[in-house]
Amino acid sequence: MKSHCATLLAEVRTFRQNHPEVRYVDLIALDIPGRFYGKRYPVEMLEKVAAGSPLKLPQNAVLLGAQGGLFKIGDYCFHDGDPDANRRLVPGTLKPVSWEAQPLGQMLITSDGTEAPIEFEPREVLAKVLERLHGKGIHPVVAFELEFYLFDRKLADGLPQFARDPLSDDPDDQPTLHIERLSRFAPVLDDMVQTAQAQGIDITVITAELGPGQFEINFGHLDDGLRAADWAALFCRSTRGVALKHGYRASFMAKPYLQHPGSGMHVHVSLYDAAGNNLLAAHQQQPLRHAVAGSLELLPHCMPIFSPNHNAFRRLGGTVNAATQASWGYEDRDACVRIPESDPRNLRIEHRLASADANPYLVLAAILVGLEHGLEAAREPIAPLNEDRASGQAFPLEMLEAVRAMQQQPALREGLGAEFVDVYCENKRQDHLAFQQEINAREYRWYL
Incomplete structure (x- = not known):
């Protein structure tokens, strides 16, 4: 775990050194319809996550429909209190974003490899098959x-x-x-x-x-x-x-x-x-x-x-x-x-x-x-x-x-x-x- 955090921390610090103009990084994951969801993090907070601080997003964000709304699916969404679930940073994916008006970075996040992966997260489904x-x-x-x-x-x-x-x-x-x-x-x-x-x-x-x-x-x-x-x-x-x-x-x-x-x-x-x-x-x-x-x-x-x-x-x-x-x-x-x-x-x-x-x-x-x-x-x-x-x-x-x-x-x-x-x-x-x-x-x- 310590070596994993050290690798991520080195990646974030190298990115900041190479791209000092970047103040925010989009942390993104793919939902069921194949659209990205996530959060925009200040780059200094990203260092804390890389060092081991929790990274949590709503579990049900994975369940969004094609237009972004939530549907009643079993006990999810409207009967589970909309709980958070842990995510982790995907090493090697922190890169600059060149197509936006302001300098940004982006990095993939996932629940696979965490203590309680989300069973219906697309990346986790593939990870289990592999x-x-x-x-x-x-x-x-x-x-x-x-x-x-x-x-x-x-x-x-x-x-x-x-x-x-x-x-x-x-x-x-x-x-x-x-x-x-x-x-x-x-x-x-x-x-x-x-x-x-x-x-x-x-x-x-x-x-x-x-x-x-x-x-x-x-x-x-x-x-x-x-x-x-x-x-x-x-x-x-x-x-x-x-x-x-x-x-x-x-x-x-x-x-x-x-x-x-x-x-x-x-x-x-x-x-x-x-x-x-x-x-x-x-x-x-x-x-x-x-x-x-x-x-x-x-x-x-x-x-x-x-x-x-x-x-x-x-x-x-x-x-x-x-x-x-x-x-x-x-x-x-x-x-x-x-x-x-x-x-x-x-x-x-x-x-x-x-x-x-x-x-x-x-x-x-x-x-x-x-x-x-x-x-x-x-x-x-x-x-x-x-x-x-x-x-x-x-x-x-x-x-x-x-x-x-x-x-x-x-x-x-x-x-x-x-x-x-x-x-x-x-x-x-x-x-x-x-x-x-x-x-x-x-x-x-x-x-x-």
Whole structure:
């Protein structure tokens, strides 16, 4: 404990020495819908926390809905006195914030690793899954890929407007999958990359995607699943901030345009033993097939995680490379679970179903539980799409059906924790019902 405090204290003091202009630091964590909550601390108080002073925030802050409100969930929120819960600082995450008007810092906080972790905190859920896998001699290596859209900063009658191309106002004039679009938006994209790198995130490939103003950013592979999910979460925050600074609005919304592709969160996962051998490549790739089978079996029950809101379900099946069934295939982007071509050392799965606005901690936790379930059940998967284009298993395409499927799945309740599954499902159910409590103009046109 003393050595841990000494390391944190050294990190805070080094930060203060390198950034004397910073007076406040945002201490932040991701809630269930994937939004950051936290407190802004004077930097001198942060030293006290690093030295061992308690850091407490309301436990129920994790349970916020998409719009920030609290729902009645079991005994939480309105029947528990709204208690505080201990958090800890995440080492290595204290970084400067360059996109705000005033100099700031930010640092991740979490309940995992405390005396009483919050069972439904997303980072804690992933931490428990990783700890269990490590105990079984399974060590994941993970890389995220995130798609997002750039819009004009101002909305028009509440609707997003495509990002203004410096050379053209016509959205159809933005070259799809073309290196030229990267050049046209280079100032904002370069700033996004540099800002992410200043947060300690390893950015690799940048791609101009199919939609007007749509891009994809890839991150480096990490043998620390928690840090990989940290990168995805922090990248979303910094990218939104940088876009505003440049006069744009960056959004990870799953399906902002019906006529254009949605935005996904693709996750690459390989599994190694303690000696560094790729477990998926052993025995002529038989474990790979078992892992795929487990992933596909649990996938329909994980839809509230992979498609966490009403809009995310719009993304499924409507356009290019968006799956309509739980499927797999070699080098096939129509599959939910794609096996990229690679040598045995780097053999991995690419899970392509999650929307870009999903919670990265929970997405990775659900993927890993599926792989773990498959390795232990040792079943053969359905035919890959390469052999049968119709191969696949149905999954829910509506939130309330998806919640029922998730809440009743025994392997998922065991793998993610029954308390988490119940709390998460009720949060999603309440959020969906709250979203429905508005009559829009189309409803009057159709039914008045």
